[in-house]
Amino acid sequence: MHIALAGDVMLGRMVNESVIENPAVHPEALWGDLLPVMRRADCRLINLECVISNRGAPWHPTTKAFHFRAGPRALDVLRAGGINGVTLANNHVLDYGQSALQDCLARLDGAGLKRVGAGATMDEAKAPAFFTLPGGSVALVALTDNEPEWEATTHQPGVNYVAYNVRGMVASYRQRIAQVLSLARRQADVVIVSAHVGANWGAPSRAMRVLARDLLDLGADLYWGHSNHTPQGIESYQGKAILYSTGDFVDDYMVDSAERNDLSFLYLVEVERNRIKKILLHPIRIEECRVRRADEQEWMFLARTMQAKCATFGTSVLFREGIGTVTIG
Numbered sequence: 001m002h003i004a005l006a007g008d009v010m011l012g013r014m015v016n017e018s019v020i021e022n023p024a025v026h027p028e029a030l031w032g033d034l035l036p037v038m039r040r041a042d043c044r045l046i047n048l049e050c051v052i053s054n055r056g057a058p059w060h061p062t063t064k065a066f067h068f069r070a071g072p073r074a075l076d077v078l079r080a081g082g083i084n085g086v087t088l089a090n091n092h093v094l095d096y097g098q099s100a101l102q103d104c105l106a107r108l109d110g111a112g113l114k115r116v117g118a119g120a121t122m123d124e125a126k127a128p129a130f131f132t133l134p135g136g137s138v139a140l141v142a143l144t145d146n147e148p149e150w151e152a153t154t155h156q157p158g159v160n161y162v163a164y165n166v167r168g169m170v171a172s173y174r175q176r177i178a179q180v181l182s183l184a185r186r187q188a189d190v191v192i193v194s195a196h197v198g199a200n201w202g203a204p205s206r207a208m209r210v211l212a213r214d215l216l217d218l219g220a221d222l223y224w225g226h227s228n229h230t231p232q233g234i235e236s237y238q239g240k241a242i243l244y245s246t247g248d249f250v251d252d253y254m255v256d257s258a259e260r261n262d263l264s265f266l267y268l269v270e271v272e273r274n275r276i277k278k279i280l281l282h283p284i285r286i287e288e289c290r291v292r293r294a295d296e297q298e299w300m301f302l303a304r305t306m307q308a309k310c311a312t313f314g315t316s317v318l319f320r321e322g323i324g325t326v327t328i329g
Helices: 013-020 027-039 074-080 097-110 122-126 171-187 206-217 296-311
Strands: 002-009 043-048 085-087 114-116 129-133 136-144 190-196 222-226 234-237 240-243 248-250 263-272 275-287 290-293 318-320 323-327
Touching: 002 190, 002 222, 013 027, 013 074, 027 074, 027 263, 027 275, 027 290, 043 190, 085 136, 097 114, 114 129, 114 136, 122 171, 136 171, 171 190, 171 206, 190 206, 206 222, 206 234, 206 240, 234 323, 240 275, 248 263, 248 275, 248 290, 263 296, 275 296, 296 318, 296 323
Parallel strands: 002 043, 002 248, 043 085, 085 114, 136 190, 190 222, 222 240
Antiparallel strands: 002 263, 129 136, 234 240, 263 275, 275 290, 275 323, 318 323
C-alpha cells in the first residue's frame, strides 16, 4: 500500500481569502498538478495548521503573533484533494478558542474526514484514527510539544501534548503514549505517529532524535514530523523510518531566501508486508497560496539539500527524473 504524507497545510489568511473563499476558484485548484500524484496513494494525510470554523476570537492577540482560521469551504478543498485524515496536534488548532475547535471537530466529522491529536477531552485527543486500505490497516496517532496551555484534560478540549528532553519523554507522558501505541499496534498493520515538535528552523535537536526513536521503540513504524517549515533528514532506525520534518505544503508565509521554506516534498510511503519499504520524495513548490510540482531548478536545489541532511543520519537519497527515493531497512 502507498500512503501520501504532506507537512503543514495552512488554509487561513491569504489562502482562505484568495483561494478557498473565492467562488471563482475551484476547490481542486489548491492542489495544482500534484493531484495526480496524490491520487496514486491509497491514503492521503496532512497536518492541518489552522482551525476550520467561522466562530471564535483570536486566542492571545497581543502575545501570539499568528492566528490561523479557514472558512467552512476549506472542507470542500480537502475533499477535492482526496484527503483522508488530518492531524490537529499543533500550535494553531486553538488559535480561535475552544468553541472554534469544537466546531472544527464537528465539521471534519460531518465531512467524513478522520482527525487525530485534538478533541473535546484527553481521551479523544490521544485516540488513534484507523484507516482500512487495500493492502492492510493503518493507525495514526498525533502529538505536539507546542502550547502546553492547550493540553486536553478530562473535562477540557485541547491537544495531545507531550513533554520530553534529552532522556526521552517525561514519565507520565510516556506511559500515556505507550498505552495508545499499544492499542494501535494491536489493531493495525502499520502505526504512524505525527509529531508537531521542535523549533521552526534547523536540524532536529538531540531531544527530538531521542523522542523519535522512543516512539518507534514503543511500537510505531513511522515517525512523521513537521513544524520546522523545511524538510529535514530521514533516518532508517531498526527497519523503521523517521521523517524528522516534512516541511510546509500549503501556506501564505514569507519565504526565507536561505531556508527556502516554499520548497518541500510530497512523501509517498511504500509499505510491503506490513513494513516500510521505501519513501518516494516528490518535490513541490508553494506559490500564490497553492502547491505545484517543483521545476528542474527547484528540485535540484531540494535534491542537494536533502541529500546533505540525510547523510547526517547515514541515509542515502537517490534522485532520478526529479523524484527522490529512500530505501528503509
